[in-house]
Amino acid sequence: MADSNLQDPSLSDSDSDAPPDTPAARRDAKAAAREAVDAGENKLRTKESHYSTEEAREAALRKELESVRNVNRVIEGVVESLEKAKNNMDVCGPLC
DSSP states (O other): OOOOOOOOOOOOOOOOOSSSSSHHHHHHHHHHHHHHHHHHHHHHHHHHHEEEEHHHHHHHHHHHHHHHHHHHHHHHHHHHHHHHHHHHHHHGGGGO
């Protein structure tokens, strides 16, 4: 049986007791730097995601507004056409 005073060997590639200018120490430094970059990117992605969501919402609202404006132009054209028809009927009057 295993002695209870023995610690389990670490299977990690990191070596925190390594001297500062060894491959193990450089590997640990690179891993720490990657983790910091990943954490920063996650925060940036969250901000970008929020910004992208807001930007997409604004674009959808602009598209909807343009659609409503186009419908208004069509309605104004129909109203103008009806007014012209009404005026033409008044001009012709009982002579037609």
